[in-house]
Amino acid sequence: MAKNRRELSSLILEHQYNPQVEVVPREEAKRILRSLRAKIWQIPWIRASDPLARVVGARPGDLLRLRRRSPMAEVVETYRFVVPA
Amino acid sequence: MTVQFGVARTQPEVPLKSIHRIRFGILSPDTIRNMSVMEITTSQIYDEAGLPVRGGLMDRRLGVVEPGARCETCDNTHDACPGHFGHIELVKPVIHVEFAKYIFDILRSTCPHCGRIMLRNDEIAKYRERLERLSAKWKLLADNLVEKVKKRASERSTCPHCGMKRNKVKLERPYDFYEETENGALVKIDPEVVRERLERVPNEDLRLLGFDPSMARPEWAVLTVLPVPPPHVRPSIQLETGIRSEDDLTHKLIDIMRINEKLKIELEGGAPISVVESIWSLLQYHIATYFNNELPNVSIAKHRSGRPLKGLAQRLKGKEGRFRGSLSGKRVDFSARTVISPDPNLSINEVGVPIDVAKVLTYPERVNEWNIDRLRQLVMNGPETWPGANYVITPEGRRMDLRYVRDRKSLVDRIGPGWVVERHLQDGDVVLFNRQPSLHRMSIMAHLVKVLPGRTFRLHLAVCPPYNADFDGDEMNLHVPQNEEARAEARLLMLVQEHIVSPRYGGPIIGARQDFIIGAYLLTRKDTLLDREMVAYLLGAAKDVEGIEEPAIMHPTELWTGKQVMSMLLPRDFTWVQPTAFRSTCGDPATCLEDEYLVILNGFMASGVLDKKSIGAEQVDSLWHRIARDYPSGIARKWLDSALRVFLRYLDLVGYTIGIDSFDLPPEAYDEINGIIARGEERARKYMEEYLAKTLQPDPGYTVEETLENRMAIELSKVREDATRVVERHIDKRSEAYIMAKTGARGSLINLVQISGVLGQQTIRGERIKRGYRLRTLPHFEFSDIIGPEAGGFVKGNFKEGLGPVEYFFHAAAGRDGLIDTAVRTAQSGYMQRRLVNALQDVYVAYDGTVRFSNDAIVQFKYSDDFTDVSRSDHGKPVNIDQVIARVKQRG
Numbered sequence: 009m010a011k012n013r014r015e016l017s018s019l020i021l022e023h024q025y026n027p028q029v030e031v032v033p034r035e036e037a038k039r040i041l042r043s044l045r046a047k048i049w050q051i052p053w054i055r056a057s058d059p060l061a062r063v064v065g066a067r068p069g070d071l072l073r074l075r076r077r078s079p080m081a082e083v084v085e086t087y088r089f090v091v092p093a
Numbered sequence: 094m095t096v097q098f099g100v101a102r103t104q105p106e107v108p109l110k111s112i113h114r115i116r117f118g119i120l121s122p123d124t125i126r127n128m129s130v131m132e133i134t135t136s137q138i139y140d141e142a143g144l145p146v147r148g149g150l151m152d153r154r155l156g157v158v159e160p161g162a163r164c165e166t167c168d169n170t171h172d173a174c175p176g177h178f179g180h181i182e183l184v185k186p187v188i189h190v191e192f193a194k195y196i197f198d199i200l201r202s203t204c205p206h207c208g209r210i211m212l213r214n215d216e217i218a219k220y221r222e223r224l225e226r227l228s229a230k231w232k233l234l235a236d237n238l239v240e241k242v243k244k245r246a247s248e249r250s251t252c253p254h255c256g257m258k259r260n261k262v263k264l265e266r267p268y269d270f271y272e273e274t275e276n277g278a279l280v281k282i283d284p285e286v287v288r289e290r291l292e293r294v295p296n297e298d299l300r301l302l303g304f305d306p307s308m309a310r311p312e313w314a315v316l317t318v319l320p321v322p323p324p325h326v327r328p329s330i331q332l333e334t335g336i337r338s339e340d341d342l343t344h345k346l347i348d349i350m351r352i353n354e355k356l357k358i359e360l361e362g363g364a365p366i367s368v369v370e371s372i373w374s375l376l377q378y379h380i381a382t383y384f385n386n387e388l389p390n391v392s393i394a395k396h397r398s399g400r401p402l403k404g405l406a407q408r409l410k411g412k413e414g415r416f417r418g419s420l421s422g423k424r425v426d427f428s429a430r431t432v433i434s435p436d437p438n439l440s441i442n443e444v445g446v447p448i449d450v451a452k453v454l455t456y457p458e459r460v461n462e463w464n465i466d467r468l469r470q471l472v473m474n475g476p477e478t479w480p481g482a483n484y485v486i487t488p489e490g491r492r493m494d495l496r497y498v499r500d501r502k503s504l505v506d507r508i509g510p511g512w513v514v515e516r517h518l519q520d521g522d523v524v525l526f527n528r529q530p531s532l533h534r535m536s537i538m539a540h541l542v543k544v545l546p547g548r549t550f551r552l553h554l555a556v557c558p559p560y561n562a563d564f565d566g567d568e569m570n571l572h573v574p575q576n577e578e579a580r581a582e583a584r585l586l587m588l589v590q591e592h593i594v595s596p597r598y599g600g601p602i603i604g605a606r607q608d609f610i611i612g613a614y615l616l617t618r619k620d621t622l623l624d625r626e627m628v629a630y631l632l633g634a635a636k637d638v639e640g641i642e643e644p645a646i647m648h649p650t651e652l653w654t655g656k657q658v659m660s661m662l663l664p665r666d667f668t669w670v671q672p673t674a675f676r677s678t679c680g681d682p683a684t685c686l687e688d689e690y691l692v693i694l695n696g697f698m699a700s701g702v703l704d705k706k707s708i709g710a711e712q713v714d715s716l717w718h719r720i721a722r723d724y725p726s727g728i729a730r731k732w733l734d735s736a737l738r739v740f741l742r743y744l745d746l747v748g749y750t751i752g753i754d755s756f757d758l759p760p761e762a763y764d765e766i767n768g769i770i771a772r773g774e775e776r777a778r779k780y781m782e783e784y785l786a787k788t789l790q791p792d793p794g795y796t797v798e799e800t801l802e803n804r805m806a807i808e809l810s811k812v813r814e815d816a817t818r819v820v821e822r823h824i825d826k827r828s829e830a831y832i833m834a835k836t837g838a839r840g841s842l843i844n845l846v847q848i849s850g851v852l853g854q855q856t857i858r859g860e861r862i863k864r865g866y867r868l869r870t871l872p873h874f875e876f877s878d879i880i881g882p883e884a885g886g887f888v889k890g891n892f893k894e895g896l897g898p899v900e901y902f903f904h905a906a907a908g909r910d911g912l913i914d915t916a917v918r919t920a921q922s923g924y925m926q927r928r929l930v931n932a933l934q935d936v937y938v939a940y941d942g943t944v945r946f947s948n949d950a951i952v953q954f955k956y957s958d959d960f961t962d963v964s965r966s967d968h969g970k971p972v973n974i975d976q977v978i979a980r981v982k983q984r985g
């Protein structure tokens with residue numbers, strides 16, 4: 009098992025089926041939540057221990073933006089709320 | 094303005110409150126005693142006179158259920174007395190079976206001596222801090238932490254608080270606790286000791302173990318007092334013979350009382366421990382089965398007749414239980430159920446309702462100045478004659494049953510605006526029609542009533558696919574919406590015509606099948622020429638057509654082509670090109686003279702024939718799909734209604750039948766097929782010889798035996814494929830059976846091959862027949878380790894010439910296997926559907942396009958990523974670009 013972050017990055021981030029991940033800055037996160045009319049806990053959760061969260065160094069409370077291809081729409085943006093453990 | 098529906102309420106105002114939340118806990122012995130109005134002190138229930146014994150399980154203080162009597166607690170009669178709990182003081186405590194798991198959790202993770210949790214003080218502080226942080230916001234994560242704490246605490250064997258060693262606790266399901274001593278012996282911990290240990294655990298430690306001690310102290314899970322529900326929960330039934338029969342729960346409570354009394358006597362008499370223990374464990378058994386009579390490792394408590402008694406859990410559980418049977422599965426008024434039968438003369442929007450049903454189902458119509466004359470006439474007709482009415486409701490809310498109104502004439506005169514008439518169901522009323530299993534939203538659709546003689550519901554054949562209905566005895570349910578809002582909603586959203594395009598695949602689920610397809614094919618065939626009378630019949634069936642076209646042939650008689658009739662039905666602006674099922678080599682629709690392409694230009698059918706591919710149900714990118722998509726639902730529906738009537742009328746007029754000669758093949762065909770069979774068998778036998786000579790090379794990943802089996806199965810199943818091609822080549826193209834198969838009306842080429850060619854390999858669970866006798870599948874065959882073609886179920890015969898006895902047997906075996914397979918599959922997929930629906934029933938698409946749960950948590954940020962409703966789409970795509978371009982080009 010790849011343990012350090014760089015190894016994980018190359019394994020996870022570069023896989024063709026993997027979404028692009030980034031941590032959304034606090035201010036923008038607030039704006040996004042407002043436009044979705046959602047409380048942060050209403051965003052789908054991801055554990056901070058999830059490899060996808062770990063490669064971008066996400067911490068509990070962060071909002072992640074995922075970009076992935078979709079069979080229905082070309083590129084889709086979704087969000088994940090990082091929770092502890 | 095206040096609008097009041099139905100009957101005025103005679104009951105006093107009841108204050109309304111909304112439930113904020115529900116919290117579950119365990120009743121403490123004090124709570125049980127406080128809510129009890131009496132202690133049950135005797136196992137007797139009735140005295141010699143048949144009156145309830147005081148202190149017994151039917152004591153009048155618990156409430157009354159029989160009319161006439163008065164409750165000794167609240168002084169009400171049966172209709173107002175809510176029932177009052179009593180209690181039984183247990184001589185010795187017993188475990189509450191349903192809590193045994195939680196008791197076990199506590200016993201495992203606490204010290205039996207000092208009652209503290211088996212964690213060091215620093216660990217406690219750490220976990221407590223973490224738990225407080227999580228339980229505020231992260232319920233799920235808090236639960237995980239509790240599991241972790243339990244695991245940690247149960248691993249330790251020396252108490253960090255008092256330093257004592259402890260033994261491992263074991264739970265023997267469902268309710269016996271044991272301690273494992275150092276020498277490995279198991280010593281029982283009786284419920285009294287269990288309770289003492291649980292009492293010692295401090296509140297603070299309980300919180301770490303996931304308990305809320307204010308709602309549930311663990312020792313409360315060991316019963317010292319048993320609540321006794323009032324007779325309302327366990328009513329006794331009086332049989333006509335005058336014999337009283339008690340509810341199962343009462344029987345169980347009597348058992349509990351008897352054992353409790355016996356235990357008390359033995360204890361007071363100073364009986365030996367072994368006697369006391371055996372009675373005690375019997376008490377435990379009765380109380381456990383009172384709660385749940387389907388416990389593992391516990392014999393089921395039975396009635397004198399041998400029938401298993403129903404415990405409290407059995408009242409709630411399963412299909413017939415309180416939740417699925419009584420709450421979700423409640424029976425409703427204004428509904429009807431009967432057998433269905435077909436009627437192609439109805440619209441797909443309609444449902445035929447028997448007069449007898451229409452006279453029972455009603456709609457409450459409010460009287461106003463525009464309908465008063467009609468409603469007066471209906472009331473005059475009364476409940477017996479259709480169309481009539483069953484009830485009249487006055488503006489004061491008084492409800493009058495017309496069966497018992499002597500002088501209807503004077504009642505009719507009093508009726509005026511503000512009254513409500515519950516009139517019979519009439520033509521045009523909106524009803525909901527349903528067939529179980531309701532697997533998708535088209536399983537319940539709104540239909541317009543057409544009252545008809547007869548005893549069955551009638552529906553159009555084209556709506557069979559969405560309901561998955563046929564007429565071999567299927568029954569369907571019908572519901573009548575009871576107000577204008579519900580009727581409008583049903584008509585706008587649920588009417589059959591709004592569900593032609595399925596949300597499953599974005600194509601029409603409703604459409605032509607079977608006879609309609611044959612009729613359409615015969616009508617549009619090139620050689621169909623119709624005289625004036627014939628055309629008039631057809632256009633008459635179609636109803637409103639614009640007018641008759643000029644005939645294609647003027648002399649010597651006027652003759653029209655079938656395609657012309659079709660053209661007269663099609664919308665004027667409709668253009669569509671698609672290959673027909675008869676397409677073979679021709680590549681250009683514009684020049685094809687063989688009717689291989691369906692070409693429609695501005696409502697003119699230029700070439701081609703109609704078949705399943707163009708007008709069938711469940712066909713995407715077809716003529717019917719285009720009409721259903723490109724025109725308003727009402728127009729599409731009307732077109733289907735009249736086109737289908739025309740097709741069927743034509744079929745009626747020309748007739749259609751098949752005979753044995755439909756399956757004739759020339760002798761050359763049989764020569765070819767016999768050759769194919771012989772060669773297939775020969776190849777299979779060659780592999781057998783190779784195997785016996787040990788020269789057969791195994792395929793990668795398979796043994797030699799498996800390789801042989803695979804090769805033989807492939808060779809033998811290829812025989813039918815090859816024979817199919819021969820039949821296709823040689824069969825008379827005008828044969829009725831062939832036309833049905835080719836147009837997609839009914840049957841397939843495989844059926845033709847099996848009837849007139851070769852039946853082929855029979856399979857059980859996807860494999861050749863291999864079971865039967867030792868070393869052979871039937872006694873007709875020689876002993877052998879390897880199964881030859883015949884012994885393995887390869888059938889050389891066909892249905893037309895008949896099967897040999899052995900062939901017939903294998904065919905029957907394979908047929909039975911298919912039946913079992915279907916039965917198993919429906920059961921499995923039904924259960925899967927149930928679980929999925931239960932998990933997903935609260936998911937909805939919000940107005941902003943997000944998909945959310947009932948707490949508005951987001952499941953998907955945009956429904957299906959492109960916010961497309963498949964039932965409003967073109968085969969899943971929001972727009973069909975090709976179609977748009979074609980239309981723009983055509984308009985110039």
Ligand SMILES: [Mg+2]
Nearest residue numbers: 563564565567
């Ligand atoms: Mg059926």
Ligand SMILES: [Zn+2]
Nearest residue numbers: 156164167174
């Ligand atoms: Zn009462």
Ligand SMILES: [Zn+2]
Nearest residue numbers: 204207252255
């Ligand atoms: Zn201790």
Ligand SMILES: [Zn+2]
Nearest residue numbers: 679685686687
């Ligand atoms: Zn052609």
